[in-house]
Amino acid sequence: MKFNEAQDKYEVIAEYQGSYNDSLLKFTSSPPAQRPDVIHINEIGTATLLDLGAYYPVQRFIDSGDLDISEYMTNVLNAYHYQGQMYAFPFSITVPAIFYNQEAFEKAGIDPETLRTYEGFAEASKKLVEAGVTKYGGAIVQDTWIYEQLMATAGKEIVDNANGRQGRAERLVADENGGLELVLGAVREFNSQPTTFVPSSSGEARTAFASQEVAMYIETAGNYGVAKQIVADSFTVQQKPLFRLKGYEDGLPYASGAALWIVDKGDLEKALGVVEFIKFFMLRENQVDFILETGYLPIREDVIRDPRYQDFVANVNPGTWEIVQELRDSTWPGGALFGCLGEFRNIVKDEMNAMLSDSSYTLQDAVRAVAERTNEQIWLYNMSN
Structure with a gap:
């Protein structure tokens, strides 16, 4: 993993847990000590995780200056807010x-x-x-x-x-x-x-x-x-x-897709490690690599300005630029939040x-x-x- 190679303070071990539903069920049914330090989950789990409360709001690390969101599309970040706080960090954004x-x-x-x-x-x-x-x-x-x-x-x-x-x-x-x-x-x-x-x-x-x-x-x-x-x-x-x-x-x-939740296990140092991982993954060059390989949508303005991305939307998939423009212009505050969205x-x-x-x-x-x-x-x- 590139993050592990780039620094020696933290080590990320990725574990696949099946579908988003499978991951959510395993997370909620596990004792707090056995939960991961970060979970990647889509909107099916948002209300459940909010109600469970076992997370550090991303807003905490934005307010402390550990996370800089100045290059991010405000309306995309707003979709991951609840009652004035950003609860998780958008990871794989799509429509x-x-x-x-x-x-x-x-x-x-x-x-x-x-x-x-x-x-x-x-x-x-x-x-x-x-x-x-x-x-x-x-x-x-x-x-x-x-x-x-x-x-x-x-x-x-x-x-x-x-x-x-x-x-x-x-x-x-x-x-x-x-x-x-x-x-x-x-x-x-x-x-x-x-x-x-x-x-x-x-x-x-x-x-x-x-x-x-x-x-x-x-x-x-x-x-x-x-x-x-x-x-x-x-x-x-x-x-x-x-x-x-x-x-x-x-x-x-509206901006949709899965987000990274920083799990509260009573260890702030590990939570700060997750913040460092988020910052690394969201670096412009890493985001461009991810987006060009998958098709997920950019949420950083400097990614949109990147020459590789500009070439992609001009010569490979011009339709995705129309999709991104709609996402930038959207004012809909995000999808519905309720605990039985999956049902x-x-x-x-x-x-x-x-x-x-x-x-x-x-x-x-x-x-x-x-x-x-x-x-x-x-x-x-x-x-x-």
Whole structure:
């Protein structure tokens, strides 16, 4: 590990613990002394870790001068704030993106700029099949996180108390403000088309994309490197920002992705070691290496100014620059914070599948079921935490 080679005061030992859900479960079920000094977790675990309280807020080290955040995008850092304090440090930042086969679009005569709206995305999916360049036109990975981002672009919160950011969430509001109906309705409509491929996972979508069974799909922008590796030299992989729903064309996504939490084990020296690791990883040259290899998004302005990154967005993946510009301009304060976010995501996925498999199961049935099931999970979480 480069950090260990660069200094001799601290040693970082990385241990893979499975998915984010697996890591969160192991962390919360372990005695404090057996927990790691730092944990990398996405928004599924944010409210749980906040409620657990077993962490040093990053704000402490910013205020002490140990962490300099002057080069970071303020709106990205704001997404990792709760009640005025920055709780964790953004590590792998991403938003949903459209991945598309450049050559397939050229053969079908489709301008990628039309993908900016849902209508344009859906029409492109049909045209790709009609042109005979692919079996399926488009796909949206069945990931509730994508739906959450679409709701944000429409200005729709998911839970009460300012999306759980001004106090503990007590109930779902996406069923009341029209967010669920708006997004689930559009995704159901798209998934019901014969030209649509409906993948159960991002891996399934990437496989279909690489084999040219489908010419475009939506998943996390941070998997650009993975997609490029799988596709190899078969065709050119490009990206565009997530489409907008009708009436909300000016909406913007919010900074999402996993963060580093400094675990409070009563050892401030180790916590300062984690701070040093964060500082090392976030050095401009290290960030550029990480971003160019993976596809995650820059959060430092000096990374954006770096010649290697400038060359990347000019000559390799210009679409990612559009995605970064949206991230810079976004004022949405971040995703919903509530302790059963993972359960909510599974519930939404269940109800989407129910609509697709049973034509008599209406959109209103699905929205009602999501609300009832999620509110029960919120109540159970709040009662036990």
